Amino acid sequence: xxxxxxxxxxxxxxxxxxxxxxxxxxxxxxxxxxxxxxxxxxxxxxxxxxxxxxxxxxxxxxxxxxxxxxxxxxxxxxxxxxxxxxxxxxxxxxxxxxxxxxxxxxxxxxxxxxx
Amino acid sequence: xxxxxxxxxxxxxxxxxxxxxxxxxxxxxxxxxxxxxxxxxxxxxxxxxxxxxxxxxxxxxxxxxxxxxxxxxxxxxxxxxxxxxxxxxxxxxxxxxxxxxxxxxxx
Numbered sequence: 001x002x003x004x005x006x007x008x009x010x011x012x013x014x015x016x017x018x019x020x021x022x023x024x025x026x027x028x029x030x031x032x033x034x035x036x037x038x039x040x041x042x043x044x045x046x047x048x049x050x051x052x053x054x055x056x057x058x059x060x061x062x063x064x065x066x067x068x069x070x071x072x073x074x075x076x077x078x079x080x081x082x083x084x085x086x087x088x089x090x091x092x093x094x095x096x097x098x099x100x101x102x103x104x105x106x107x108x109x110x111x112x113x114x115x
Numbered sequence: 116x117x118x119x120x121x122x123x124x125x126x127x128x129x130x131x132x133x134x135x136x137x138x139x140x141x142x143x144x145x146x147x148x149x150x151x152x153x154x155x156x157x158x159x160x161x162x163x164x165x166x167x168x169x170x171x172x173x174x175x176x177x178x179x180x181x182x183x184x185x186x187x188x189x190x191x192x193x194x195x196x197x198x199x200x201x202x203x204x205x206x207x208x209x210x211x212x213x214x215x216x217x218x219x220x221x222x
Binding site: 035037044045046047050058060061094098100101102103105106107108 | 150152157159163210212214
């Protein structure tokens with residue numbers, strides 16, 4: 001059974017850093033396209049970052065230069081390093097698996113950026 | 116940047132057909148997906164590659180995509196289909212993009 005479990009969210013001050021983790025089971029992270037998608041409170045879905053099976057990465061303009069997606073093949077885990085956090089980064093962050101559509105999603109982890 | 120526009124809300128009576136549109140420039144040239152999201156839950160993929168249904172998705176969900184508009188159709192709508200629905204496509208300039216979302220209410 002495929003399972004994605006995010007962790008690492010919490011309350012952080014503006015300008016701070018946070019690293020989110022997404023532990024995967026039932027499949028191999030490095031063989032799949034993996035993405036982070038976020039949803040601000042009461043708002044719609046927003047794609048954040050993707051890492052392809054070949055290792056290439058792309059980020060949304062809104063997080064470019066501040067967020068970095070990566071993976072640890074030995075731990076079968078996806079990460080999102082978030083630096084220089086802003087109030088507008090407050091959201092539930094989901095990790096998701098898929099290429100022609102995101103078939104599997106985690107339960108999400110809430111990141112709140114506030115002083 | 117590439118944008119996808121959906122109607123904010125759609126209302127439908129039980130057993131009737133709900134159609135949700137997603138508009139974007141030359142959207143028919145791209146593959147479109149649709150996600151269902153119920154309150155407090157993670158999104159669920161209901162349509163991929165314009166019209167394909169993942170395993171476990173009921174046949175009442177169907178999709179099409181042509182010109183500038185993709186459409187998600189729910190035939191014989193049930194109360195359990197009440198949710199937010201998002202279209203999503205991939206564009207060379209913005210990578211992955213979501214639509215603005217549509218709240219489907221089953222009256």
